[in-house]
Amino acid sequence: MKIDRRSFLALGIGAAAGTAFTPLPWKLTDDLSIWTQNWPWTPVPEDGDAYYDHSVCTLCPGGCGILVRKINDRIVKIEGMPSHPVNRGGICALGISGPQLLYGPDRVIAPMKRSGARGEGKWTTLSWDDAIAEVLDRLKKLEADNKTEHLACICDTDRGTVPQLFKRMLSLFGSPNFMTTPSMYDSYEAVLKKMHGRKDTLDIGFDFENTDFILSFGSGVIEGWGSPVRMIMANSAWKTKKAKQIQIEQRLSNTAASSNGLFAVKPGTEADLALGLACVIMEEELYDKAFTGAYSTGFPEFRNMVTKNYNPDVVAEKTGIERHLIIELARHFASAGTSSLAICGRGKGQTAGSMMEFMAVHSLNALVGKINTPGGVWSVEHPDYIPWAKEMNVRAAIAGKKRIDEAGSPVYPDSLSLLNRLPSKILESKESPIEMLFVSNANPAYTLAGTDKVIEALGKIPFIVSFSSYMDETADQADLILPNHIYLERYQDVPVRGGLARPVIGLTRPVVEPQYDTMHSGDVVLKLAKGLGGQVGEGFPWDDYKDCLEKTMADRWKELEETGFWTDEAYQPKPWAGAFGGTYGKFAFSDTILPLPDLEGDVKDYPLILIPKESMRISSSHIGDTPFTVKTVPDTELKGKTLVIEINPRTGKEQGLADGKDAVLKTPLGQVRVKVSFFEGIMPGLMAMPKGLGHTAYGKYLKGKGASYNALVGPMEDPVSGQDISWGIRARISRV
Amino acid sequence: MTTSDHKAKGDAPDKAPKGREGSSFGIIVSFFLIGFGLSMAVGWIAFPKLLYSEKQQPFDFNHAIHMDLVDEGCESCHLFREDGTYAGVPTLDQCSGCHEDAQSDSPDEEIFVNEYVANQQEVPWLIYSKQPDCVFFSHAVHVKTAEMECAECHGDIGTSESLKVYRENRITGYSQDIWGANIAGLKKNTWDRMKMDDCGSCHLERMGSKGPCFQCHK
Structure with a gap:
């Protein structure tokens, strides 16, 4: 008997075989895999008591109520508020990713002063006292030089106490140059002024919940138009009650796909179609005779103009829609169930529209008597809760001073702000007429059409102060950044301007302590005003912003603080007899054919047309996408870091392109390398480009992904309102 | 040769x-x-x-005595919050309502009253059924909606007179109760194990499908 090498080999094999018949390897594998999940550097959410706090989302004009779920002091989730009159528990993808904006890496974490060239991204932090002192020094110098109107301010809106505090400071300082980010609401407000004859500004409202037929002129009803969550809910309700929705658009958007019919008109002929429909309605006597007879003026003239210029044959030729379809659509619109309404404002409504188109569409609503009626289009009175916004002494301080953008001047009497005109006004002057610019809740260096020109104009302004919470494109061009708390860290009233059928004021509340060394912009304005002293200082009698807000809200404050919103539940629009102003107190039809600007670019050099493609997944406003929402962008819009252009296969092949391949897209403003996606759902001759990508600022999650639509498309000024109504540009595309 | x-x-x-x-x-x-x-x-x-x-709990606990004193069974102490979330192990606040002073001469209660209630310190109970953080589990859905008995997953703890020894897996840090006492992973009762397959088999049996991954791993 000899024990040799083979014996030990056998022992080993036996041990191995035996082990395989025990639970050891399987249990050990399982345990090791769990062990790897518990490595100390693996992030694990903090455990603790969960509770909810209520607030309002400010990431778009929608004004949704939110419930913020917290574990201890950390926000872990944002949900829709079920009791809120706007969103009734619903919430969008951007809204739920709010915590990423709060805790994400793109925040400006302290006051910062530029230490390199503009856009170079070199900053040094400074104390709040030093930062405010620097702004004050410059303001005092402007005052001493008697150049107070050389101060300008850009806000996202003029609604609510914070924009009004900025406006008040500017006015008392002596500058009328308070401007706001353009949107379709500017056009609607101008239409209400013109056609309803009211001098005060009214909000447009749509009673979508009670309508049976919706005729949408390019509005992205479920793609961010109006108050987005409300619109998605309204759209679902239309399906349930079998209301009809007809979409007029050049491509099969999500809204078009969910509609009952798509009318792909030639781009830019929407107003023609609206008046063509009006023509049929009048010729077939389908209009509301009670309304046109007793409550309107100019109807016979309007009728003459329309029947003469917009008969279905002419309109069919112009729009490319067959005559019988125009007639059928007009009949449906005029006779649909109990109520029908027509809406406009392209895509998300983030740009203004032509007065021609908006007035034509509004005339359609008026013709069928659906102004201020159930299921129709409403002019909603303001809650008018900021008494100090209308003080005469504030107006007197800027009496006789001209706005740089000429809004409200005899040329553009119905416009309150024309920010789109600012870059060209600056560029055409040798020295910038604006020496100091405040930018709050706005990102004009990204959202205005013709980015290069905008940045060139900003470059001429000697001193720019950004109040942005994030390192956006405009902050990147600023000299000083005074970061605001983000909406989850601050109090602010949010009057909703989202086409709601009643006034709603929301309240954002500080659901967490400010995470960084930021300051409420309202408090900064108060500090600046008090620092300036004199007439300006006296105009700000409040201790701090919260004091101002509480006193302004007066009786409404308690309700706002408790429920998060105030609304007039029983709101009803004024009846026809008292709804209109003007000389006759009647709705004013217009028989003027208003001019429309031509699309930029020469047809020979640029045979195609580039239009924007807007989606809920891409935030195209001053708020950039969050890491989460960027992940939801499909590869038909963004492939890797390359933008994808949608083009009809027929046009694509004519241009020598292949589906999925690289190409170069060129417009008169610039060019960009893209990928091509063939899509049958877009009209031949057109290309659609996702809007909201191609950021040059923000952090790694957003910067450098895709290309910016606004960088390739220039502004188109409406000759009547002065607003930028750009909806596309001529372009060409070639393979590489 | x-x-x-x-x-x-x-x-x-x-x-x-x-x-x-x-x-x-x-x-x-x-x-x-x-x-x-x-x-x-x-x-x-x-x-x-x-x-x-083997680890010892901070002190022993008699479920059976407490069950006799309450009206709503397990939920009397292992309650659901107003928003539907499950509160888990009772907190000091819940217990000290009755145990501000000792109610008996039990040495375990003495430890609780003197060391925890007096110092306002939560009891660091070792939790037999603690699952990894990557698992989302809603007690409300199982207990309220599906009307399952607590014992179906946890065993008949309500009648136990003392706490069993807590056996902690040296590699994972979780209790032995998750894998089960049988090292081969075999079980006789539904409450013998709490691994993913055990959730899956029950879901398959009652709902016809184990459900998608993200149902639990959110």
Whole structure:
């Protein structure tokens, strides 16, 4: 008997075989895999008591109520508020990713002063006292030089106490140059002024919940138009009650796909179609005779103009829609169930529209008597809760001073702000007429059409102060950044301007302590005003912003603080007899054919047309996408870091392109390398480009992904309102 | 040396080598069996003993006594919050309502009152059913909606008079109750194990599908 090498080999094999018949390897594998999940550097959410706090989302004009779920002091989730009159528990993808904006890496974490060239991204932090002192020094110098109107301010809106505090400071300082980010609401407000004859500004409202037929002129009803969550809910309700929705658009958007019919008109002929429909309605006597007879003026003239210029044959030729379809659509619109309404404002409504188109569409609503009626289009009175916004002494301080953008001047009497005109006004002057610019809740260096020109104009302004919470494109061009708390860290009233059928004021509340060394912009304005002293200082009698807000809200404050919103539940629009102003107190039809600007670019050099493609997944406003929402962008819009252009296969092949391949897209403003996606759902001759990508600022999650639509498309000024109504540009595309 | 060589030389090579080979084979088999047996012993007996360390709870707890005193069974103390979330192990606040002072002469209650209630310190209970953080589990859905009994997953703890020893897996840090007392992972009762497959088999049986990954791993 000899024990040799083979014996030990056998022992080993036996041990191995035996082990395989025990639970050891399987249990050990399982345990090791769990062990790897518990490595100390693996992030694990903090455990603790969960509770909810209520607030309002400010990431778009929608004004949704939110419930913020917290574990201890950390926000872990944002949900829709079920009791809120706007969103009734619903919430969008951007809204739920709010915590990423709060805790994400793109925040400006302290006051910062530029230490390199503009856009170079070199900053040094400074104390709040030093930062405010620097702004004050410059303001005092402007005052001493008697150049107070050389101060300008850009806000996202003029609604609510914070924009009004900025406006008040500017006015008392002596500058009328308070401007706001353009949107379709500017056009609607101008239409209400013109056609309803009211001098005060009214909000447009749509009673979508009670309508049976919706005729949408390019509005992205479920793609961010109006108050987005409300619109998605309204759209679902239309399906349930079998209301009809007809979409007029050049491509099969999500809204078009969910509609009952798509009318792909030639781009830019929407107003023609609206008046063509009006023509049929009048010729077939389908209009509301009670309304046109007793409550309107100019109807016979309007009728003459329309029947003469917009008969279905002419309109069919112009729009490319067959005559019988125009007639059928007009009949449906005029006779649909109990109520029908027509809406406009392209895509998300983030740009203004032509007065021609908006007035034509509004005339359609008026013709069928659906102004201020159930299921129709409403002019909603303001809650008018900021008494100090209308003080005469504030107006007197800027009496006789001209706005740089000429809004409200005899040329553009119905416009309150024309920010789109600012870059060209600056560029055409040798020295910038604006020496100091405040930018709050706005990102004009990204959202205005013709980015290069905008940045060139900003470059001429000697001193720019950004109040942005994030390192956006405009902050990147600023000299000083005074970061605001983000909406989850601050109090602010949010009057909703989202086409709601009643006034709603929301309240954002500080659901967490400010995470960084930021300051409420309202408090900064108060500090600046008090620092300036004199007439300006006296105009700000409040201790701090919260004091101002509480006193302004007066009786409404308690309700706002408790429920998060105030609304007039029983709101009803004024009846026809008292709804209109003007000389006759009647709705004013217009028989003027208003001019429309031509699309930029020469047809020979640029045979195609580039239009924007807007989606809920891409935030195209001053708020950039969050890491989460960027992940939801499909590869038909963004492939890797390359933008994808949608083009009809027929046009694509004519241009020598292949589906999925690289190409170069060129417009008169610039060019960009893209990928091509063939899509049958877009009209031949057109290309659609996702809007909201191609950021040059923000952090790694957003910067450098895709290309910016606004960088390739220039502004188109409406000759009547002065607003930028750009909806596309001529372009060409070639393979590489 | 080859076989043909042996034959050629007229040797009788068959017997002696056969015996040698037989004994060698026996030794190999023996060693194989020794190895097999040892590893079986290690795998089935030593490994489970080594894998778990025994830990004592801060003090003992008698579920049975408490069950007699309450009206709503387990939910009297292991309650659901107003928003539907499950509160888990009762907090000091809940207990100190009755145990501000000792109610009996139990040495365990004495520890609770003197060391925890008096110092306003939460009891660091070792939780037998604690699952990894990557798992989302809603008690409300199972207890309220599906009307399952607590015992179906946790066993009949309500009648126990003392807490069992907490065996902590030295590698994962979780309780032995998750894998189950049987090291082979076999179970007789639904509450013997709490692994993903156990959730899955119940879901498959009652709902027709194990459900998508993200149902629990959000």
